Amino acid sequence: MSTPSPFSYVAAQDPLFGVVDVELDHEGGTLVVDGEGIARAEVRRAAGTAVESHVPIGTRDPERLSMTVGGAEVPLRPAKGFLTRKSYRVDVGAYRLVPDSLDGSRLLRDGxxxxxxxxxxDGRVSVEWKGEPGADDAAFGYALAAAFGTGAEPMWKLTLDALLELWP
Known part of the structure; x- marks a missing residue:
């Protein structure tokens, strides 16, 4: 994943839901996803939070993040991210975004x-839909993918990187 730009606006053309607008302010800690065919989703980082450059929204600390979809607050729980792809998952209600390749992540609802x-x-999001997703599914998927990025290195690479960090 590249280092996020301070602010980006991207209009994605979704194959099922039309134009989806993604506004990501890495420095300000806000993300807004909206479109004619989906509910408005917002992710916000708390003021004063130390910003991590490798996370588009700036942090993975669930205590420093909030999320609303369609105006309703939802419980956002990103995992810490360390040695496995699964450790980079993000859970919110019945949804889970979990890396499954170097650059892709699966969106699951109730598994x-x-x-x-x-x-x-950088705010650019693309999707290959499976099954019959609804408008809320799109709102959650775009918001999570844009806020946290997608994909992760394989476990062997993450482990090697961690060991190399410990090497004097």
């Missing part, structure tokens, strides 16, 4: 695959 998202961390 059922809805789509595979790709985002390089």
């Amino acid at each position: 059922a695959l809805l789509g595979v998202f790709s985002s390089s961390g």
